[in-house]
Amino acid sequence: MSTPTGFMEYNRQLPGDRSPSERVQDWQEFHKHMSEEELRTQGSRCMDCGTPYCHTGIDMLGGTSGCPVHNLIPEWNNLVYRGLWKDALERLHKTNNFPEFTGRVCPAPCEGSCTVGLIGQPVTIKNIEQAIVDRGFEEGWIVPEPPKQRTGRRVAVVGSGPAGLACAAQLNKAGHEVTVYERADRIGGLLMYGIPTMKLDKQIVQRRVDLLAAEGIHFVTNTEIGKDIPAQQLVEEYDAVVLCGGATKPREFNIEGSDLNGVQYAMPFLNATIKSYLDSGLEDGQYLSAEDKDVIVIGGGDTGSDCVATSLRHGCRSITQFGTHAMAPLERDQVNNPWPQFPNVYTLDYAQEEAKALFGSDPREFSIMTTRFVGDEEGNLKELHTIQIQRIVDETGRKIYQPVPGTERVFPAQLALIAIGFDGPEQTLPEQLGLATDRRSNVKARYGKYNTNVDKVFAAGDMRRGQSLVVWAIHEGREAAKEVDKYLMGATLLA
Template identity: 50%
Template sequence: MGKPTGFLEIERQVSTEIEPLKRIKNFNEFHKPLSRDEQSCQGARCMDCGVPFCQNGKVIQGMVSGCPLNNLIPEWNDLIFHKNYKAALKRLLKTNNFPEFTSRVCPALCEAACTCGLNGNSVTVRENENAIIETAYASNWMQPQPPKHRIDKKIAVIGSGPSGLAAADQLNKRGYQVTVFEREDRIGGLLMYGIPNMKLEKHIIDRRVHLMEEEGVVFKTKAGIETKKQVQELYKEFDRVVLACGSKKARDIQVPGRDAKGIYFAVDYLTRITKSLLNSQLEDKDFVETKDKNVLVIGGGDTGNDCVGSAIRLGCKSVIQLEMMPEPPHERLDSNPWPEWPRVKKTDYGQNEAIAVFGNDPRLYQTTVKEFIKDDKGNIKQAIIVSLESKQVEGRRQMVPVKGSEKTLDVDVVLIAAGFIGCEDHVAKAFDVKLTPRGNVADENYQTNQNQLYVAGDMRRGQSLVVWAIREGREVARAVDEDLMGYSNL
């Protein structure tokens, strides 16, 4: 702690944003970071709190409090205050393989648990992290560091999302010969196609992938492993296999009219936009067109918000977002004390853009779809929505429809952002793995029911955060290393 009174004297300052009406004209990153001097000053706000809950990463009342990666946050906050960014980088990379990703897309569990935020504003942990890693790239400190000695063992990683990349990075550093298989045309998985460009520009991913390639990791695109024959060939060539294919099975809504044309899963909608953007700057029009259309987004959360922001950038006529649960409070309730994750209302970038463009928050709380109405060509033209209320049903509380509350909306495009319910069936069958009741791959210390096969990330734990995926990738790498070597120094 470089400045004992910093948290008393210095106000929290964050990066500025390009105003909504300007930034919606493109899919570019819209944050303008602080100068290095200003960011170093923010590091001085880290206080000598005794117990750094920011790096705790433990579950409290069903929600994680603090960083799941156990980042050494107070240490590198102090180092950037002293402008010793090189030392800060070493401390940061000890726990986080990809801070350039987490500092952009993580909801900052660390900041929610910051002691400074108990009576005031938390330390700008996420932006401090971003300043460290971006200073490192700008200063050419991020140079390839291939292992000095190679182990005569080959590891295959299936899937190149954050968990697969973290596992590959760790195992490669240990000296294994690592090959990553990705069925899409670009490396990155969820990072590449599940997160829009304005949240994570794709050259950020490519930059890291190129570095990993120079360190010895082999990447293969358009190389899905989805049949039993492919799996058997994989087992013959590699000593161990790590499954990191994500939780890709989207949760559907079963209501009358669901078969109407114009209804899409959110992840497919976002993927097609990003592909078109990268391939042709949207000129090929190979995406779901929402220009001058009424868009209905079903589901809250980050993915729902990303759909709102994307639809607005493509020029939609209107956008409405349905959320089944009640509107959260604006401030913590007494029943939700610090350092628990704050269950408060969050208005994200997409919703702020909707407010700027249309004059109102797009979210309708405690509401769901009762029926879709098709025109004579089978296209979606309307949605009947219904309000919900919380009631005790058969011994447990559920959200149930309110009689007589139905309303009809004119709709041209529907995007279902209701989350995911497990790994894809054909992948599970190809690898012959056991599943949990929730549709995830069952494991014991990351090892599946197949001796050579390990699993990590959303495929193991279910839909989660990028920071958790990186944690999973690190943990599975350690488990594989212990299996092959009898011990691990990862």
């Protein structure tokens, strides 16, 4: 235990952010950092409770409770409080290959399950996690650690997102020769292309990729398995193949006018901006700009928020974000959203903070549905027509959305970004390999085992479980590596 009364003596403290009006002028990370003294004080708030739900990592009633990678949170909170930063880093890396990613982009379900949060504000877990790993890099404690001997077994990992990188890192640690295939021009999957640079600086991603390469992992870019290399060829050439290609098939949004110029899915919009920024600082113009446009973002999740923040940095004229869900309550609903579930309460994400600072109000419209897109004579989007909706239970017990008569509205728009989620993985690899899929088109591989119906082929991350959090992808990549190691060697020492 850090100090028995720390959670009573000290209040929760977070690092400040750069002001919204300042940070929308650039693409740099917007979080500031806390001092060592402040971090140690925050670590002292951890009460080392008898049952630390913060690292349970389970699905509970449709939401995540605790840390999916089972971070040893009370241990490294205590070590930070005691000033033992290198020991804290060692404990952190035991469960999480990439805390510099989760410390920046994870929504921190651990904090929603913190016991201190039952009666007050939870421990500042996420910021302590990021501080530990950032200090590890600054102090030179994090260095390449290639395996001392090789097994002679060869494994191909398809996809270099968080699941693929975690799986590759663990298999390499076990001594296997690992090759990671990525169809983009840079390694990192959605960590590189998908999450904007202001949330996750791409130098942070590249730093870890370079470390993995120095440890012996082979990376192949600009190579799409199933197109540039037949999927069956990998099965024939490698001792095992792990599919970590993500859930990248966008959920279709086919309503009247969806084929108009200016109606765009979110990921191509985000990816093109990130690539142009990395290639040329946006000088090449190889992206769809929101400059001087009225922008509507359809979708209330993280991807939608990233579209809002990106559009603001382009210089949009106005920004509105639609969500079919109702506005969340200001306080946790203790009946329908009890602890230790992640609290579903009204908050302003970084993007909504920025939009409010620039335009005066939260950009979100709740319980709203787009009924059609309307264009001009040249086929360009000019407006969206909407109606308010309410969620009801029909006669069969299903929860459905019902339009509210008389609530029709029209919004001017020259750019509409569709961010309503994904319908599972693209089907090229499952079809080429004859893989079984579930009703959501995800590759069928039992949780905890990760083997598919095809010998030597495993699947992990969003490609197996569907669209999810980065931290779940890291968890599945690590766990899949253990199963592959067992398959290749008969047993495993991977944790």
